[in-house]
Amino acid sequence: MESNVLEVVNLSKIFKKDAAVDNISFSLRKGEIVGLTGPNGAGKTTTIKCILGLLRKTKGEILVDGFDSTLKKSKYKLAYIPETPDIYPMLTVWEHLKFMSLAYYIKDWESTAEQILKKFDLTDKKNELGKNLSKGMRQKVSICCALIHKPDVFLVDEPLIGLDPKAIRELKDAFKKLRDDGKSLLVSTHMLDSAEEFCDRIIVLKNGKLLAEGTIEELRSKVHGSENSSLEDLFLEVTQDEK
Structure with a gap:
C-alpha cells in the first residue's frame, strides 16, 4: 500500500480558550486533490497554517513523507499558494522564477523554468x-514559482475567490496537471460546485472539528443522499445544526 505524503494526526490549535482546530486527523496520498471545506470559522486556514508551521500547533503530529513537519527537509516538500497571490509588481514572470531559484540555491534552473512556463x-x-497580471495569472505564477524547488504537497487557500469563469477553468486545469505529475494538493475552498469537479476527496470541517471525509460517493452514502446529490447538498446536510 502506498504511504501517505502528508499525515495530520490529532491536530489541535487553541487560541486562549477557544479551539480553532479540535483534534482532527486526515491524510493525503500521492497524486490526489483533497478539498478542505466548511463554513467560515471552521478552521480551514488555521489547519493549513499549522501544517506549514506558520502557526504553532497546540498538540498533535504532522508528518510529511513520514518526517516531522518542523524539519527543514519536510518544509522543502511543501508549497503554499495563498488566497492573495504574493508576487512582486516590478518583477517579470521570468524574474520571479529566477528569484525563487536563487533562494533555494538551484543550479541550472533555466531549462526547468522554461518547461514549467x-x-x-x-x-x-x-x-x-x-503588476500587469490578472489575479488568475498571478495564481499560476505562484504555482510556477512553487514548482521550482520540486515540492510534493501543495497547500492552497481559497484559490478561486475573485476569479472570472475563464480563470477558474484555467486554475482547475493547472491543479489537474499537478495531480497528473504525482503532486498532492490540499485545497481550502467555499466554492463547492468547482470543488466537486476537481477534488478526489472532500474533508468537511465545522467549529474546528472534522465532521466527514471521503469521496462524493462515500459522503452520499454517509448521509443517505441520492446518487444525484451535489456536494452542496451533502455539505448542507453534514453541517446542519443539531436540533
Whole structure:
C-alpha cells in the first residue's frame, strides 16, 4: 500500500480558550486533490497554517513523507499558494522564477523554468511585469514559482475567490496537471460546485472539528443522499445544526 505524503494526526490549535482546530486527523496520498471545506470559522486556514508551521500547533503530529513537519527537509516538500497571490509588481514572470531559484540555491534552473512556463501556458507572459497580471495569472505564477524547488504537497487557500469563469477553468486545469505529475494538493475552498469537479476527496470541517471525509460517493452514502446529490447538498446536510 502506498504511504501517505502528508499525515495530520490529532491536530489541535487553541487560541486562549477557544479551539480553532479540535483534534482532527486526515491524510493525503500521492497524486490526489483533497478539498478542505466548511463554513467560515471552521478552521480551514488555521489547519493549513499549522501544517506549514506558520502557526504553532497546540498538540498533535504532522508528518510529511513520514518526517516531522518542523524539519527543514519536510518544509522543502511543501508549497503554499495563498488566497492573495504574493508576487512582486516590478518583477517579470521570468524574474520571479529566477528569484525563487536563487533562494533555494538551484543550479541550472533555466531549462526547468522554461518547461514549467510551457506546461502552464505562460511562455508568452515571460517578460510581463507582475503588476500587469490578472489575479488568475498571478495564481499560476505562484504555482510556477512553487514548482521550482520540486515540492510534493501543495497547500492552497481559497484559490478561486475573485476569479472570472475563464480563470477558474484555467486554475482547475493547472491543479489537474499537478495531480497528473504525482503532486498532492490540499485545497481550502467555499466554492463547492468547482470543488466537486476537481477534488478526489472532500474533508468537511465545522467549529474546528472534522465532521466527514471521503469521496462524493462515500459522503452520499454517509448521509443517505441520492446518487444525484451535489456536494452542496451533502455539505448542507453534514453541517446542519443539531436540533
